[in-house]
Amino acid sequence: MKQQVKLLSLTVWVTVWLLLLGATLVVLGVFNQQLKWDIFSPQVEAFLYGVFFSSLMLSIFGVAIAFVLSLKRIVEAVEALERKGSLDPALAVPKTRPLTYVGYMLGLFAAFAALIGVLGLVDYQVQVHRSEVFKRIAAEQMQRFGQRLIPPLSQFQKTPVSASAKPKLLQEVMNAFRELPFVRQAMLYVPDSRDGSVLWRYTSYPQVSKDDAPFQRFLVVKQFEEAIQQSLKGNSKALEDLNRQSKLEWYHTIKDDRGKPLGVLKIEGNPSENFREYRLGSSAIP
16 A cells, blocks of 8 residues: 555656646747747757656647546545545645745745846856857958958048938948858948038848948937947047947947058947857858
């Protein structure tokens, strides 16, 4: 009799722990999706999915086994009651105080909160490292493409920028940036020689038609636009402060041989890219 009770108790506890494991993975999946965590690599995520579905299936079998064993114990209890006129003392279950269940719930909540907090700190460190890797790769690519932007930008010193301007070399370089897998988009900012309160912006988005104007003229209102404007005037401190932030953004001031600012290139990183696979050097792009 006691062996059967122990088997039922073991089955129930194993099932409970499997369900807790599945619940933990569900909570982690929700926070990972909503907070855009970058802690787990695709291989780790696939492994965790396997653990989750395995624990779910084992829990289902555990519930079925516990149900069958419970029915067996009920039948035995009824038979014992008919024979002896009283229940077997081994079937007696001690009463549990309501506060005990409250303590269990608070402990479970505290454990989940601590787990989410720790993983949040880990994700912050991962995002900082991810941003550093992106910016180092972006700076390396600027060494490859930056010099090619100087000739077309130097032309704007003689001929003012217009919405219809389409320098071929500039288009080729910007399209090359757009094709890089770690880049979501690249935008080139050029000063307006006639009005210091506005800038011209060239975006690497593909044009819908050949008649679309690649350059757009806009009034400087945002903080990063003001930092770009100051950098074009020779003061790059605000732009350097933006580069120190842990974001997937990189600003690079393009200068001629005399050190005069010609434009500012803003590169926005691809948040879906896996930067774990990148290496610096000639083979930086996997």
